[in-house]
Amino acid sequence: MSYFGNVDKIKYEGKLSTNPLAFKHYNPDQVILGKTMREHMRFAVAYWHSFTANGSDPFGVGTAVREYDKFTGMELAKARVEACFELLNILDVDYFCFHDRDIAPEGATLQETNKNLDEIVALIKENMKKSGKKLLWNTANMFSNPRFVHGAATTSNADVYAYAAAQVKKALEHGKELGAENYVFWGGREGYESLLNTDMGFELDNMARFMHMAVDYAKEIGFDAQFLIEPKPKEPTKHQYDFDAATTLSFLQKYDLDKHFKLNLEANHATLAGHTFEHELRVARLSDALGSIDANQGDMLLGWDTDEFPTDLYSSTLAMYEILNNEGGIGRGGVNFDAKVRRQSFEPIDVVYSHIAGMDSFARGLVVAAKLIEDGALENIIDTKYESFKSGLGADIVAGNVTLKSLEAYALQNNPIVTKSGHLELVRAILNQYIMNA
Ligand code: XLS
Ligand code: NI
Numbered sequence: 001m002s003y004f005g006n007v008d009k010i011k012y013e014g015k016l017s018t019n020p021l022a023f024k025h026y027n028p029d030q031v032i033l034g035k036t037m038r039e040h041m042r043f044a045v046a047y048w049h050s051f052t053a054n055g056s057d058p059f060g061v062g063t064a065v066r067e068y069d070k071f072t073g074m075e076l077a078k079a080r081v082e083a084c085f086e087l088l089n090i091l092d093v094d095y096f097c098f099h100d101r102d103i104a105p106e107g108a109t110l111q112e113t114n115k116n117l118d119e120i121v122a123l124i125k126e127n128m129k130k131s132g133k134k135l136l137w138n139t140a141n142m143f144s145n146p147r148f149v150h151g152a153a154t155t156s157n158a159d160v161y162a163y164a165a166a167q168v169k170k171a172l173e174h175g176k177e178l179g180a181e182n183y184v185f186w187g188g189r190e191g192y193e194s195l196l197n198t199d200m201g202f203e204l205d206n207m208a209r210f211m212h213m214a215v216d217y218a219k220e221i222g223f224d225a226q227f228l229i230e231p232k233p234k235e236p237t238k239h240q241y242d243f244d245a246a247t248t249l250s251f252l253q254k255y256d257l258d259k260h261f262k263l264n265l266e267a268n269h270a271t272l273a274g275h276t277f278e279h280e281l282r283v284a285r286l287s288d289a290l291g292s293i294d295a296n297q298g299d300m301l302l303g304w305d306t307d308e309f310p311t312d313l314y315s316s317t318l319a320m321y322e323i324l325n326n327e328g329g330i331g332r333g334g335v336n337f338d339a340k341v342r343r344q345s346f347e348p349i350d351v352v353y354s355h356i357a358g359m360d361s362f363a364r365g366l367v368v369a370a371k372l373i374e375d376g377a378l379e380n381i382i383d384t385k386y387e388s389f390k391s392g393l394g395a396d397i398v399a400g401n402v403t404l405k406s407l408e409a410y411a412l413q414n415n416p417i418v419t420k421s422g423h424l425e426l427v428r429a430i431l432n433q434y435i436m437n438a
């Protein structure tokens, strides 16, 4: 059975290829700065966007044409697994990611739900074994079911808290079973609408307690995945607690969780927070917390998480620049396409085209970023900008050999001060040259 029209495995054909079913820039075996593109990128397909969601929006039902939608319940869940491994094979992508509720239907009780999950996890395991494909991360969906209306780890209802804990316990067991390399927390309903009826401090304390229990249980069962938190500023709640990288890092530090977690950063979440993607990656990198990325892009004309496939070369270049400058690159993380085809792109082949577009955009970003680094193009500009701190007074400041008094004495006899232009437009033109010619 083919769900994607018997498409052959996508191959690299070079930048002049006009074949829509070929990579123009992603050449998995090409070595860049000592690693193959495949090793640098660790691409992953997001189960929820590519197999579970169907293109429905608040104004209309799904449009996606999916051969397996003729099934329901567990039959549908099994067919989706088949479709997932077919797509991974077509795209030559090694990893996938899922929420527990993406892969199996909920039953009437937690027992039934877990039974459904166990059965699908066993099927996924079998497919992983046959294909060599790997699980980049799994996570628990603690936002769709109405029980999570007031949150999961930040709920006001202790019974819901227990249910969420049971769900994460199971997800950790499944992560271990499938050898997941990471485990993600994205707190869909962990936030609030109004302070008038919210005890923010209590909710944050409870969330921290929850995460400590998760860390402890993973340790207890020997699940050694990297734990990740995925920041997002709003949507579905008005104020999400994990607003952005900086907010999330301070939460982790306050509650003594920073040694156990890194961040999974998403491009569209960065822009919703009023940041560029590269800003979020830099903030994480500076705290040694750049764990993994959800590659997508938002629409500057729309104010919500549109989760488009990433095709913006500026963003992919600057994201890869941060990743290459990160110690160990993307490490145990990867480039997960948390992205969906537009509602009007409803044919099965669109899921293939969209991933090719995203993979090529990131591969191109990698090549350009590597060239920028090799040539020291931006590094040299930055070095020159901070030159005054390399010798004389500046070096004394850096070495801690000054006081406000000594600086005042210096300032009083140093007249006039000479400043230099930042030449930002020239810098942008240089970046353009690299994007066009690297
Ligand atoms: C939603 C998030 C979600 C996480 C996984 O906006 O991006 O898809 O990546 O729960
Ligand atoms: Ni995401």
Ligand code: NI
Binding pocket: 266, 268, 269, 305, 307, 338
């Ligand atoms: Ni998102």
